[in-house]
Amino acid sequence: MSELPEAPGPSEPAGPDEPSAPEPRARHRISRERWILAGAVAAIFAAFTSLRVTSWGGLDQTAFLYVGLPALIALAVAFYARPRTAVGLGMAVTTLALAMSGPLLGEGMVCLLIAAPLMLGIVGLVIAVLRLIARGGRGSQQALLAVPLLFALALEGVGGTTILPRADQGTGSSWTDASPDRVAEALAAPPEYAEPDALLLRAVPFPRPVEAVGEGLAVGDTRTVRFTPGQSLGIGAEPVPRHMELEITESEIRPDGGRVVFTVVEDTALARWMDTRRARAEWSAEDGGTRITWTMDFDRTYEPSWYFGPLQSHTVDLAAEYLANTFASATTPGGAEGEGR
CATH class of the missing domain: 3.30.530.20 (START domain)
Structure with missing residues (x-):
């Protein structure tokens, strides 16, 4: 009875003339930042659509839209995105929000151009404050003072409140x-x-x-x-x-x-x-x-x-x-x- 040839062991490398086995293709994974971006866009779409249909007591002319919405975007991004990408992702979401406000709220270029510096600035400010708080130390205690201030500024105009005379x-x-x-x-x-x-x-x-x-x-x-x-x-x-x-x-x-x-x-x-x-x-x-x-x-x-x-x-x-x-x-x-x- 003839002996069967030995099969190469699992650790034995293939010969130079033998083709290597193809490696399994890596599965494509969607990054966390992209999921956050998609979720933020969906949430903004729902908010703008509701605002367009109901007007919500004229909130589209209050600080709730121009300060509160960017602050919420910055909070969501800062908590769920990597620190290195928080600012860029926050700016991207806010820019998309501005672009969507045209078709959904019927705004023109005047409102978009005027509101853009304010909303982008609020996003950058909120993320900077959250970073200071996360670091701890003396700077975090001072940064905490900005939280109630931002909250008060976001409510200006709601219920007829205003800081400066109209x-x-x-x-x-x-x-x-x-x-x-x-x-x-x-x-x-x-x-x-x-x-x-x-x-x-x-x-x-x-x-x-x-x-x-x-x-x-x-x-x-x-x-x-x-x-x-x-x-x-x-x-x-x-x-x-x-x-x-x-x-x-x-x-x-x-x-x-x-x-x-x-x-x-x-x-x-x-x-x-x-x-x-x-x-x-x-x-x-x-x-x-x-x-x-x-x-x-x-x-x-x-x-x-x-x-x-x-x-x-x-x-x-x-x-x-x-x-x-x-x-x-x-x-x-x-x-x-x-x-x-």
């Missing part, structure tokens, strides 16, 4: 070498609107006046100002016409100047961001010419006040200066721009 105004002036009578004539006629000079007004797609209908400076005279159409990022959204109707409620015209108050009757142009109440045009003789000053009274409708308050106030200052320059340019031959001084 009533505000913006002012801008311009000087022209025309006489006060010529300025009154320019204010009584529909102006020709040009591109604004301010970088902020040109960089951010705010509603811009296109045409004004109406004339006169007597009490009861009206103006209808048409703005660039609104375009939200909502799915299937179409451009929406925007306008503002004003009526003169006070008028005083003198040889050396005057004052006219335009009260807002209807506003579909700026009402999404602020409650514009009135605009005052004042002019007086100065340095051989005339100074024109526009003042716009409004109520802030967005929170947190410490962020949107100064931002809106500065923007309205620029808008008032734009109006002053517009009417100053109408008093000079060829429409030369007035001096904003």
Whole structure:
């Protein structure tokens, strides 16, 4: 009986001419960070959809959305992601939240551009505070003080609470070498609107006046100002016409100047961001010419006040200066721009 050949042992390497056995393919595993990202996106989608359907008492204009939501994102990311990836993942989730707010909340580019620095900054701040607390020591005790502060800031606007007064105004002036009578004539006629000079007004797609209908400076005279159409990022959204109707409620015209108050009757142009109440045009003789000053009274409708308050106030200052320059340019031959001084 012949002997069977010995089989190579399990530890015996294969010969040089013998092909090695293929190694089993490693199973593809989804990283923890990707699961967190997917879960966060799903949660944000559900929250935004509910907010869109119910409005939840106007929470989309409170600090709960702009401070509270980024803080919750940062908390979830900091607790479940690796420390080295927490900041990057938090920024990624927040950026996705901003991108989703367009189609789901019907927001436009103005809200996204303005809200982005605030929301991304809150995410970075919360993760930094949590890291200090986790390290322990003296720094962690000081970092704990930021927790109730962030909680209070996130609730601003809920139930009508606010830190800074909502009533505000913006002012801008311009000087022209025309006489006060010529300025009154320019204010009584529909102006020709040009591109604004301010970088902020040109960089951010705010509603811009296109045409004004109406004339006169007597009490009861009206103006209808048409703005660039609104375009939200909502799915299937179409451009929406925007306008503002004003009526003169006070008028005083003198040889050396005057004052006219335009009260807002209807506003579909700026009402999404602020409650514009009135605009005052004042002019007086100065340095051989005339100074024109526009003042716009409004109520802030967005929170947190410490962020949107100064931002809106500065923007309205620029808008008032734009109006002053517009009417100053109408008093000079060829429409030369007035001096904003």
